[in-house]
Amino acid sequence: MAGQGSFVDDAQQRARWEGFQWKPDNAKRAAEIIGRYPEGRQVSAVIPLLDLAQRQVGAETNTQGWLPIPVMEFVANELGTSYIRVLEVATFYTMFNMAPVGRFHVQVCGTTPCMLRGSDDVLEACYKRGLKKGHTTDDGLFTLTEVECLGACANAPMVQINDDNYEDLTEASMAAILDALARGEKPKVGPQVDRQTSCPEGGPTTLKKMAERNYDYRGQWTATAGEGAQ
Incomplete structure (x- = not known):
């Protein structure tokens, strides 16, 4: 994603995000995510928490969101780990933005x-x-x-x-x-063409009845196999 090669570390952004805290709904969501992991393994929640934080930043800035340094430090404190361990994850996965992006x-x-x-x-x-x-x-x-x-x-x-x-x-x-x-x-x-997910363009070309309902073809297959044996 954008920003992976242009890490932002300046006084203005630090000042803007220094007091980052979860919004009430996100605080509940973060507690729920952390609660999925055994005691002592909370750091395993780092990816979903970074995603949640990036989305909150996005909501506050009307953008897709990114991860300022104070926000990553906040996530590290939430998980009882070091900032560098959170930074390692954030810079490895391209789903996380290291610099501001657009809407x-x-x-x-x-x-x-x-x-x-x-x-x-x-x-x-x-x-x-x-x-x-x-x-x-x-x-x-x-x-x-x-x-x-x-x-x-x-x-x-x-x-x-x-x-x-x-x-x-x-x-x-x-x-x-x-x-x-x-x-x-x-x-x-x-x-953006006439197809459902990865189906053939224009609709199914085989097993067409399955497009309407969960059709059972087994009887036909058994009959066909029996004719072949004769």
Whole structure:
């Protein structure tokens, strides 16, 4: 994610986040998360707590969120561990941002399947709207990052924007998604063509009745097998 190579450590950000505390709902959520682990193993909750903290920062700044140093120090204190152990986790996993990002974090997959299927066209749609890799637009709306595989290769090319995947993209459909977000709308998530998840485009080509209900084909298969034996 953005910010992994541009660690923020300055007096202004420290002052802004020095008094970070959980919001009431998040305090309950954090206690619930920590309670899942045996006594003495609370540090195992570091990933979900960092995610919770990043989301709270995002809610307070109207962005996707990031992890200022005082926030990571707060999480370390919550778990009774050292700041460096929390920092090690935060800088290892790219789901955590080490610098401020925009309202929408546009992560374009550039790995081979997406590249072969048109990720350059997806990036072109971003560039035409003023997005630049590793930067946030002047209006604070978009941060653009090129990332490694996001696990939707069958529906390449794809992007992840905050928590949502957008798949089977073209330059035109990516442009439409960005424009909708800029207008404050919620674009359709998932495949941008006529398919359900990773099903064939246009609908199922085999076992079609399963699309309607949990159809039992076993009787037909048994009959077919019996005819073959004869």
